[in-house]
Amino acid sequence: DARVTQTPRHKVTEMGQEVTMRCQPILGHNTVFWYRQTMMQGLELLAYFRNRAPLDDSGMPKDRFSAEMPDATLATLKIQPSEPRDSAVYFCASGLLGNTGELFFGEGSRLTVL
Amino acid sequence: SQQGEEDPQALSIQEGENATMNCSYKTSINNLQWYRQNSGRGLVHLILIRSNEREKHSGRLRVTLDTSKKSSSLLITASRAADTASYFCATDAGGNQFYFGTGTSLTVIP
Numbered sequence: 001d002a003r004v005t006q007t008p009r010h011k012v013t014e015m016g017q018e019v020t021m022r023c024q025p026i027l028g029h030n031t032v033f034w035y036r037q038t039m040m041q042g043l044e045l046l047a048y049f050r051n052r053a054p055l056d057d058s059g060m061p062k063d064r065f066s067a068e069m070p071d072a073t074l075a076t077l078k079i080q081p082s083e084p085r086d087s088a089v090y091f092c093a094s095g096l097l098g099n100t101g102e103l104f105f106g107e108g109s110r111l112t113v114l
Numbered sequence: 115s116q117q118g119e120e121d122p123q124a125l126s127i128q129e130g131e132n133a134t135m136n137c138s139y140k141t142s143i144n145n146l147q148w149y150r151q152n153s154g155r156g157l158v159h160l161i162l163i164r165s166n167e168r169e170k171h172s173g174r175l176r177v178t179l180d181t182s183k184k185s186s187s188l189l190i191t192a193s194r195a196a197d198t199a200s201y202f203c204a205t206d207a208g209g210n211q212f213y214f215g216t217g218t219s220l221t222v223i224p
Contacts, residue, residue, distance in 0.1 A: 043214035105156030
């Protein structure tokens with residue numbers, strides 16, 4: 001079964017450390033999204049890419065977050081330096097938009113910043 | 115949230131009963147989708163309804179869309195314990211940016 005793969009599944013780190021989360025989208029999908037989920041804010045759209053080009057990252061705190069797609073098989077979300085308020089579950093989703101519009105989600109990366 | 119709100123926030127029903135949850139959104143949309151999330155897992159797509167559609171069915175799911183009221187509802191008929199999950203609506207305003215609501219937590223009691 002084709003699926004979106006995210007690593008790591010869990011990460012505990014100290015405030016100030018750099019965190020990198022990785023996502024392997026489904027092969028052939030042209031759009032990749034990063035979401036952050038917290039109890040208070042729900043699912044927030046952080047950034048998305050179409051054909052590897054960043055289209056919108058307005059939901060992302062620019063001073064510490066960065067998102068890239070170095071190639072079609074890898075999307076990364078980096079936080080530097082991390083803060084306790086960044087603790088959340090980060091989801092990557094991919095889709096073949098212009099088709100069904102359905103998004104396929106990974107299992108998420110649960111980040112805890114102490 | 116960035117776009118929508120579901121209500122109720124939480125719903126508890128007996129197995130076999132129907133579950134209805136609602137979604138309201140803020141801007142005009144191209145389509146609206148419903149997703150399901152089991153505890154600790156990623157979201158899974160359930161159904162998509164386009165802005166020119168008013169109702170859609172898929173198995174035990176029925177979705178309605180009222181663009182004049184900017185609202186949608188998801189009905190799950192003959193609920194099962196396995197339907198216990200959180201349910202989210204997601205809207206696409208045309209830029210293929212999918213914004214999710216806050217979710218309804220459904221508990222189906224066996």
